Amino acid sequence: MTTENTEVQPAEKPAAKFLSAKPREKTVTLDHPFEYDGVEVTTITIRRTTGKEINEFLDRVAAASGETVVPPMVQCSLEVWESMDDDDRYKVEMEMVDFFPRRLRDMAPSVLPASEDASVQ
Template sequence: MSEKTEAAEAAAEKLAPAFDREAERFETVPLDWPVTIDGVRYESVTVRRMTVGEIGDFLLAMAKSDGERLRFPMYDVSDAVLERLDADDGDKIEEAVQRFLPRRFRTATV
């Protein structure tokens, strides 16, 4: 790889995207059953759209996961918090997730 190419790739890694319609790229889901975990109160979960790079990283992690359950990187809370939410709130969050997933990952509905 040439010095010029390496420099361009290094610069690209530092870029922060500024998406058009940024406000449409996420949704905050209010919880019907708020919960406090380790002293932190959770009253909502924000779900957001992913980038091409995040999808690629997720697919690589899936290939290496050895059957471990993985979640898309699109939440503002950790997997540990998501696991402890009420099941009905989990369903509400999943509805938002379906709206923000790339088409190829959406669940087919009948």
């Protein structure tokens, strides 16, 4: 007697496709590249985020008790974020401002650096 596995796999959820021609990501070249865990880190990618990602980020920040939380628009691990030369981290943070959603800009205008390109929204 053979037993057949008839378990149905759930279909993959469809992903949103953004139609705007505005840039959704940017690569920042580090002035002080480094190696972490055998991998050379020479660039950091910054990207726009979804509302869900911002909600999850705000929840993590609220629960972090002073610990570092990597902003969701930065594409690197916490370990890479914390290992980065501070001048490079500042450079990434300055570039990141143009990718902040309006909600974050409105929540903390006094702590965000001024955007050089306010048209990217």
